[in-house]
Amino acid sequence: MIANEYIASQKRTNSEAFKTKTKTKDDSTVKDETKTNDLITSLKEKRNQTAKSILDFDFKKKRVQILSQAKEIKESDSSGGILYWMFRDCRVQDNWALLFAQKLALKNELPLNILFCLPQKYLEYNARHYKFLIKGLEEVQEECDELNINFNVCVGEPAIQVVDFIESNHIQGVVCDFLPLKDCMQWQESVLNQIDSNQIPFIRVDAHNIVPCWIASDKLEYAARTIRNKINSQLSQYLQQYPPVIQHKYNNKNIINKKKIDWNDVLNQLKYDKSDELINNNEITWAEGGTSNGLKMLQSFQQKRIQLFGTKRNDPTISALSNLSPWLHFGHISAQRCVLVIQELKSKYTESVNSYCEEVIIRRELSDNFCYYNINKYNKLDGAPSWAQLTLKQHSKDKRTYLYTLDELQHGRTHDDLWNSAQIELYKTGKLHGFMRMYWAKKVLEWTESPEQALQYALYLNDQYALDGNDPNGYVGCMWSICGVHDQGWGEREIFGKIRFMNYQGCKRKFDIKAYIARWGGKEYNKKQETIPFKKLKK
DNA sequence: ATCGGCTCGCGCAA
DNA sequence: TGCGCGAAGCCGAT
Numbered sequence: 433m434i435a436n437e438y439i440a441s442q443k444r445t446n447s448e449a450f451k452t453k454t455k456t457k458d459d460s461t462v463k464d465e466t467k468t469n470d471l472i473t474s475l476k477e478k479r480n481q482t483a484k485s486i487l488d489f490d491f492k493k494k495r496v497q498i499l500s501q502a503k504e505i506k507e508s509d510s511s512g513g514i515l516y517w518m519f520r521d522c523r524v525q526d527n528w529a530l531l532f533a534q535k536l537a538l539k540n541e542l543p544l545n546i547l548f549c550l551p552q553k554y555l556e557y558n559a560r561h562y563k564f565l566i567k568g569l570e571e572v573q574e575e576c577d578e579l580n581i582n583f584n585v586c587v588g589e590p591a592i593q594v595v596d597f598i599e600s601n602h603i604q605g606v607v608c609d610f611l612p613l614k615d616c617m618q619w620q621e622s623v624l625n626q627i628d629s630n631q632i633p634f635i636r637v638d639a640h641n642i643v644p645c646w647i648a649s650d651k652l653e654y655a656a657r658t659i660r661n662k663i664n665s666q667l668s669q670y671l672q673q674y675p676p677v678i679q680h681k682y683n684n685k686n687i688i689n690k691k692k693i694d695w696n697d698v699l700n701q702l703k704y705d706k707s708d709e710l711i712n713n714n715e716i717t718w719a720e721g722g723t724s725n726g727l728k729m730l731q732s733f734q735q736k737r738i739q740l741f742g743t744k745r746n747d748p749t750i751s752a753l754s755n756l757s758p759w760l761h762f763g764h765i766s767a768q769r770c771v772l773v774i775q776e777l778k779s780k781y782t783e784s785v786n787s788y789c790e791e792v793i794i795r796r797e798l799s800d801n802f803c804y805y806n807i808n809k810y811n812k813l814d815g816a817p818s819w820a821q822l823t824l825k826q827h828s829k830d831k832r833t834y835l836y837t838l839d840e841l842q843h844g845r846t847h848d849d850l851w852n853s854a855q856i857e858l859y860k861t862g863k864l865h866g867f868m869r870m871y872w873a874k875k876v877l878e879w880t881e882s883p884e885q886a887l888q889y890a891l892y893l894n895d896q897y898a899l900d901g902n903d904p905n906g907y908v909g910c911m912w913s914i915c916g917v918h919d920q921g922w923g924e925r926e927i928f929g930k931i932r933f934m935n936y937q938g939c940k941r942k943f944d945i946k947a948y949i950a951r952w953g954g955k956e957y958n959k960k961q962e963t964i965p966f967k968k969l970k971k
Numbered sequence: 972a973t974c975g976g977c978t979c980g981c982g983c984a985a
Numbered sequence: 986t987g988c989g990c991g992a993a994g995c996c997g998a999t
Contacts, residue, residue: 654981657991746993795993819980870993912993921979922994930979932994941995 471731472724475769476676479525483675486535492670494647495528497636499620500629505540505605512602513543513684517594517623520611521639521763522548522568523723524575526674529637533607534677536635542604543684545582546572547597549590552703554615555902556895560711560862562702564899566695567721568764573693580680585693587701591622598627609763610638612645612804612904642768642793643670645800652805654817655918656790659798667793671771710842710859710897718861719758719899726759734773742784747943748865749951754788755863758899760796767792791866798918799904802911811891811907813884813915820916823929824883830926834879838889841876845957850936850945851875852954855893860952862899867942873913874934878927887914 483489505514516533524530530546537544548569557565569585576583586593598606606627608620624634638644643666653659706712719725733754740752759765770792778785802810809815813824836846842859844852854872858864864872876893877886890910895901911917914931921930939945 655991656993658981791993817980867993919979919994920981920992922992923978932992934994938995 471727475525475727479674479676482673485538485678486531486675487538489531489675490672491528491532491535492644492672495637495639495644495670496532497646498633499624499636500627500632500634502630502633505536505542505633506631508602508604510602511542512604513537513545513682514540514605514607515545515547515598515601515603517606517608518546518548518572519590519609519616521609521766522565522572523764523766524572524579524581524677525723526766526769527639527677527763529607529609529639530677531675532635532637534680536605536607536633537680537682540604541682543582543682544580544680545597545601545603545684546576546584547594548572548583548585549593550585550587550698550702551590551615552587552701555613556892557902558704558708558711558896559706560716560897560899561902562699562704564716564719564721564758565762566699567725568723568759568762570695571722571724571764578679579677580683581677582684582690585698587698590619591626594619594623595626598623598632603632605633605635607635607637610636610640610645612800612807613810614807617807640763640767641797641800642771643667643797645797645804648797649801653798653801653918655920656794656798659801660794663794663797671768673772674766674769708896714860716862716899719755719863721759721762721764723759723764726756726765729756729759730754730765730770730773734777738774738777738784738788739781740784742781742787745787746867748868749944749947753866754792757863757905760792761900761903761905767796796905799908802908802917803904810904811887811911813887815911816915816917819921820929820931823921823924823931824915827927827929828882832879832881832927835881836879838892840957841879841889842893844954846875846879847956847959848875848936849949849954849956850939852957853949853952854954856952856954858893859897862897864894864898868948869909870913871934871939873910874928874932877914877931883914887911890914 514533514537516530518529521527521529534544536542573583573585584597586597594606597603606623611617620636627634638646641648643663647666648663649659653662719729733756737752737754740750741754744750744752754770756765756770760767760770771789774785774788802815806815813821816824834847840846841855844855844859846852851872854864854868857868858872873890873894876890877883880886880889887910890913891907894906894910898906900906908917912919916931919932922932924930925933936945
């Protein structure tokens with residue numbers, strides 16, 4: 433199907449939805465199993481062609497940070513082996529952290545273990561997130577069983593549970609993945625402090641970024657333009673094909689007599705808010721966790737949507753986006769794999785592929801850069817650049833034409849039918865179109881009492897409802913919209929100050945807002961006369 | 972529909 | 986110190 437026909441068919445779908453008010457099935461759900469299996473098979477072949485195992489592969493040492501005094505595995509009588517403490521990157525293949533752990537284990541002829549430890553309460557995770565996450569872990573477990581890797585899951589305080597696992601299993605080396613958020617960084621530091629780091633190497637691997645976060649830049653970057661060259665100039669070095677994680681050679685005595693994991697029991701041990709009706713009444717059906725489901729979505733992007741990405745990515749009535757962010761957030765698929773697959777189409781859809789790479793490489797890595805070098809304030813107003821803090825402060829007392837409570841925002845009950853539609857899309861589907869996210873967050877700034885409250889509400893709603901919430905990308909998205917992070921000053925207005933402004937009118941110009949509103953059913957609540965409440969300030 | 976002006980501060984050359 | 990440049994924007998002219 434050529435692009436124009438495809439757009440036309442989507443417009444038909446939208447108008448049908450408008451007439452019948454029935455749910456339309458997202459066309460990005462892939463039904464063709466055989467073709468997807470082809471992709472999974474072809475990736476397997478590609479890995480096997482790349483190297484026999486990680487030992488035969490040019491592993492980039494810069495992906496690794498050795499945090500302990502001990503730099504190498506020490507000889508020991510009791511061979512508990514190597515532990516990969518998995519947290520952010522929940523997949524077996526295409527995972528530099530697991531590959532590095534297997535490399536250590538093979539080189540030292542040791543067994544290989546994985547531990548995934550879930551805290552009882554984690555950020556704003558709820559049933560929606562846990563269901564997705566656990567589905568992915570089940571797949572990891574199955575793959576580990578086939579590969580002679582000892583996979584374990586536990587619920588509890590990671591800093592305690594991981595140390596306990598290391599001690600009781602006589603682990604000789606620990607590999608963890610990289611997530612530049614406060615909790616995770618603190619757990620890792622705490623584990624490092626509790627173990628004998630003169631004896632046990634403790635190693636962090638950036639399995640999430642293509643160019644490792646600490647290599648891409650050694651400082652807090654100011655904007656996309658300041659990190660772009662730093663990443664692009666090193667990209668060819670790091671954008672390698674993955675070798676396979678292979679069947680592990682060294683047997684693990686822990687595997688014998690191992691109890692089967694009771695996933696319901698895991699879920700029941702978690703403490704999260706179960707009372708939110710918007711979550712309980714809106715089961716997510718378009719996206720299920722796990723690597724193979726993520727690869728299905730990647731394949732449908734490659735086959736159906738990438739061609740539209742260049743020109744239609746800011747049109748929320750057209751399905752032109754990858755829709756991969758939930759799987760990327762939970763680490764069920766790797767961004768590097770997405771780039772490798774999509775770049776095969778570079779000569780065919782040059783503009784689209786370049787735009788996609790800008791988002792999945794530069795913008796994503798910029799988010800990690802922001803959190804890593806701003807670890808105590810990546811979700812606070814203090815984390816904003818000083819010009820933005822100043823201008824927001826100067827305008828914090830400006831009169832707000834509309835003021836909404838968290839509850840009104842949550843249910844999509846504002847005067848703005850477009851905004852309400854975005855909020856409905858968010859709570860019903862667990863995702864919000866990339867362009868609408870910006871508009872959505874900027875209006876929260878406009879309709880709440882202060883920038884602090886706006887940021888708090890936007891982050892809460894995003895983390896609560898979006899499958900890809902609770903992630904550096906989400907934090908930076910809200911910070912960009914509300915407090916100017918990675919952006920620059922613009923013409924001064926009320927409330928916004930110099931923060932970039934967005935409005936209803938602009939959306940009207942850009943896409944068919946009626947189709948979007950019809951699709952999600954946002955209504956106007958208590959609309960006042962004034963529709964555009966700002967006049968540009970004169971100097 | 973498309974385009975240029977607006978506006979701002981970092982980064983770099985001087 | 987001054988200038989060029991980018992920017993997921995808006996707005997008005999054509």
